[in-house]
Amino acid sequence: MADLFDSPPPEGIPERDRPEPPRPLADRLRPQTLGEVIGQSQVLGPEAPLGVMLASGSLSSLIFWGPPGVGKTTIARLLAAETDLHFVQISAIFTGVPELRKVFEAAKIRRQNGQGTLLFVDEIHRFNKAQQDGFLPHMEDGTILLVGATTENPSFELNAAVLSRAQVLVLERLDADDLEALTRRAEDELGRALPLTADAREALLEMADGDGRALLNLIEQVAAWRTAADLGRDELASRLMKRAAKYDKGGDEHYNLISALHKSVRGSDPDAALYWFARMLEGGEDPRYLARRLTRMAVEDIALADPQAQAVCLQSWETYERLGSPEGELALAQAVVYLALAPKTNAHYMAYKAARRLAKKTGSAPPPKHILNAPTKLMEDQGYGAGYAYDHDAEDGFSGQNYFPDGMERPQLYKPVERGFERDLKKRLEYFERLRAQRGGD
Template sequence: MADLFQDEVRAEAREQPSADAPLADRLRPASLDEVVGQEHLTGPDGAIGRMVAAGKLASTILWGPPGTGKTSIARLLADAVGLRFVALSAVFSGVADLKRVFAEARTAAKAGQRTLLFVDEIHRFNRSQQDGFLPYVEDGTITLVGATTENPSFELNAALLSRTQVLILHRLDEEALGELLSRAEALEGTPLPLTAEARDALIASADGDGRFVLNQAETLLGMGIDQPLDPAGLAQLLQRRLAVYDKDREGHYNLISALHKSIRGSDPQAALYYLARMLVAGEEPLFVLRRLIRASVEDIGLADPHALVQCIAAKDAYDFLGSPEGELAIVQACLYLATAPKSNAAYAAQKAAWRSAKDTGSLMPPQNILNAPTRLMKDIGYGKGYAYDHDADDGFSGANYWPDEMDPLTFYHPVNRGFEAKVAERLAFWDEKRRERQKQD
């Protein structure tokens, strides 16, 4: 199957698509300056533009969403610098296919013909398969151009990344998608049967994917529609595209990060938007709730102790109601967190206390606060001189609770916001009481 894929791609590189080929294939750019939406790479000052101008192509990873031109750019790069073009799909290829391609590339190199190996979905190769590219990239047998929709930092070996440069392709904006539709209309010799508003709706539904918008345009042009469709008519005719969102990949982490930071930044509108993005795309609500609970203790804490209560209540409400009714409880918790006073004092205190615990090892607490359940322990001083705070004025003895080998430390610094402002007043009161006791002693 890999051989068939290679043969097809090589044929495409040599010949123009047939008249009955899909519209997206017939509109493939013939040169790099025809690629839309990636001018930051293909322009004169872009990385690709500079490499082509110099006639030297480095091994590269093209990282971007679906339908942004990764395959077209790879093919055009080979043409621009005069390299033999070979393509593989990591979905259909294995070690035997790679060995065969490398052997062919070495034979071609001896004849003076260098090879550009394009690997689609390169992140689907496992770690050992990725390692197999290294010697051939290093000795120049191949110039590797890999395409991936996933974050290379997570999906590709560090060794392979160190030998390539990562170029980021942008999702196509409205102007780029509109240009593709205009090219489709020019090629077919007829306008799309859409009102201006429906055309905008079609572009918005593509979610930055050029291949998708061209496939939809081809469907519309082939239906023989007499009157232009409005947005409602278009929605009835074409299935709306769902946002790209892989729950176990980078889109998952990008949106949950955006949600958390919007809450931290006290922007309830943005927080609600990212919450909706995740739940509409099919994210597991309990995953979102876990992050909301984390945000309640990391970014709000004692500035509003009810934040954690709200999140736990939202979890219980969702468990009880399920979807979609229970999602309203998640919305309420999200809005509560975003509008609550913020403090990371508990979070910072935890980190500082954990560092101190690791540094000080196994120091014993002072003997006066140790229990003495046996006579021997009483005889050696355990519990001797313990001050029972409830017997002291104001319910506060001011005793020392730190190991004798340590000076008291301060981990927790409450902020002057929300309930934590009252906590700060209380701590200041107790600090003053301690100082008074120290003067008396």
């Protein structure tokens, strides 16, 4: 039965004379050569990996890793054309084992007839381990040259065996110059300039968020408008919805942004820290996760340089719990600024790690007997507690006794820095070291 929404072909008109259906702008502007690809010079340039491979006539299997709309499919198709390979495209979302077998069988027949196959696998990370393993023998015997595309980190999502047989190339989101070049190319194809002011044009590029395909879709919408005058930024915003920022709370982007926030705080840059904090909130991140990570930053990077920092984080967290969103997020933003401007130290962290290494190295060495309690006569006879100096009875409240295992060389684990409150702690430590030397402590 014919689809009710399909219109019957006009009667009496030969098929060759019928008008072609309109093609989307993104399809019309699809590059025909690698030289027409906008952006990605880090992989396509003469000295870049693909440029060198093509110049030497030796193309290896590849994994393209990058965000949507940056040219992964287009580059794969053009590579096949440049190397006279038959191009086959499949998606891991819609392809199962039976379909893969058919693809491999067709590639084998093609190879027997002297024709190689470039198999492009979109969303390759969605194949499970067994399916990924299925590519290996066909890659090894030359039946296929595999080009996979993924938006996820290949280190986590692809089998080591596949990665060992393919080179990972990182494709980057298009920058403002790339997007502007793509816009001019679209205007040439359309035969007219977009009805936008310079400010609105900049806003349009921002809406694309580095995605060339998204930009062309937006341009196609704008080009269809009939306006008496060029539209400004506000008018554009009222007509178009801003593209949602790329953010996956369980994926790479989540870890990339929290890393950026943490390092901005550690680098004492409150503006950058607030920016990444806001980016995560705009992406839908749970503020409670951010509250927990801010508290970790206070413990890990500030600690005794400003003991108040941890309290500020806990108070901000509690304030968020009481107020909820969006007002409670202001308390977390306050903690972000405080942490960024606080003095920094990792002396305690380094001391802790050194203590753990030392504890592992010395095994079960017992404490010296003079600091052990002797609750029984037998333990007292064994020397437990003998010679213990009660610090409160000593001059300056400091006995200078040894508290490490007998025979162990005294280490210096905690090395405070000359910043914040830790400067005072360093003076105290040096004071006790002088007293210990005077009183014969080890």
